[in-house]
Amino acid sequence: MGAVEPILVVEDLCVGYGKVEALHHVGIVVEPGQIVTVIGPNGAGKTTMLATVMGLLSRSRGTVRFLGENLKDYAVEEMVARGMNLVPESRALFGEMSVEENLQLGAFMRHRLGHRDHLETMAWVFEIFPRLKERRDQLAFTLSGGERQMLAVGRALMAKPKLLMLDEPSLGLAPLIVREIFRVIADLKQTGVAILLVEQNARAALQVADYGYVLETGEVSLAGPARELIDDPRVIESYLGLGGKH
């Protein structure tokens, strides 16, 4: 583990929908400044895992340690206040509100906690995504798919998260946009934010990540440094052989 406290430690996480168990004893660690990716097929429980860590779903057992604090029963808002942010697969944008309003709401919790720096943060987000600046007065639902994803990520960045969780950021996007999104993810790492990235686009995810987990039918079937996973025959066969997009 090293001397530095990990950002996030998930241990023995079990989640069930009714009698069906979606996650079995899942364990994941995110170290400071790391990009950690969770890859795996559709329905493996990746989204469930993120939603549970975030507090959107409740778990049947297991521990979640965030920034060294062991958290038992918590609401989403408390995690946002602590510095955890999730960009869900659906993006969950506020469609009938402008790009700027969406971004402003991204800093809602920071505002509540007394920080008044949302204008500087917004300038920083506009630097990362100049396209959003051009479209700042446009309503979110009029944006293209790629722009929506940029807005969703930008909105999460407005909270200046310590851990950014991205659920399938490349889903449904054109290859060129996917490349841009992954470039941004790699750049974000330089700013010190830790990233937990859930992806079906395994090749792109492993290229950008430091560490990877393979989640299959609710269990971690494989884990290791991303460099090693990308050459692992089991990963190549299942996720990189045909599925890799570029």
Place this chain on the structure above:
Amino acid sequence: MDLQIALLLGQDGITNGAIYALLSLALVLVFAVTRVIFIPQGEFVAFGALTLASFQAGKTPGTLWLLLGAGFVVAIVDLVVAWRRRKWRRVPAILGWNLVYPALMAGLILSIEPSKWPLLAQISLALALVVPLGPMMYRLAFQPLAEAPVLVLLIVSVAVHLVLVGLGLVFFGAEGSRAASFSDVSLDIGEFSITGQTLAVVLTSGVLIVVLYQFFGRSLYGKALRATAINRTGARLMGISTVMAGKLSFLLAAGIGALSGILIAPITTVYYDTGFLIGLKGFVGAIIGGLASYPVAAVGAVAVGLLESYSSFYASAFKEVIVFTLIIPMLLWRSLTTRHVEEES
């Protein structure tokens, strides 16, 4: 009908329509944010009016006991939750809002004689008594059901309405009362005169609508409420809690309701159960706006007021029938023009 009568009826219709417009805005707000069809809206109207009338009659309003009682129950529920979750930091706020504040209000009202106060102070005092009941109601009746389907919320809403009407009867009695007129000024244009009360109602409603518009368009909390209405999960991921949004929307709705009641208190005799019918007419306006559009709801509500006023001239026995029958063509029109949206899971 000559012009004189037409103008008089129009003035009446617009006065009532302005009130219905305010109520319809509150109904749209509450439904958009919490998915609750806010049937008890009318009780806030009645409580606002009756509280003001009680002050003027030199009586202690029953809403004071309601506030003390509701605050006490909320405090117990919240303290139990805080104790279970070991969230001790919340205790001072729980005690402050639910026990200390009502106690201070009781001390204030029992030690002074509000009947001798100026009108504006009486109105503020009435609002200070009635408005906190909104978030308390949300806490007790709706917060535990935040994830329930719309139908369940509607049933609870009807139940809360019935409970409040019953409490209204206990606290204010079966007698109706009327508050003193705000002003005796009247504006004469030729033969036609506009009463000061009409002006007060229309102006206050107009100002309130502008204030609400600014609140939703500019303030962060207003935007947070809109965000919750658009995408609840998205809002939670920004740290906008459903509970906070619910309490805030109930606070605004209670404020709008109580103020509406205060505005009509000098025009109509208000009974403990008068609010229901008034609230329902606001609801017709809200339906015209599809429970989603604020401007359409407001315009629809003014139309309801005018329709009511003119139909009371032509067929006064049927005026309620005519107003509520309006809902049928409106629903037909809406169901034919709106595409069906699945309820958010």
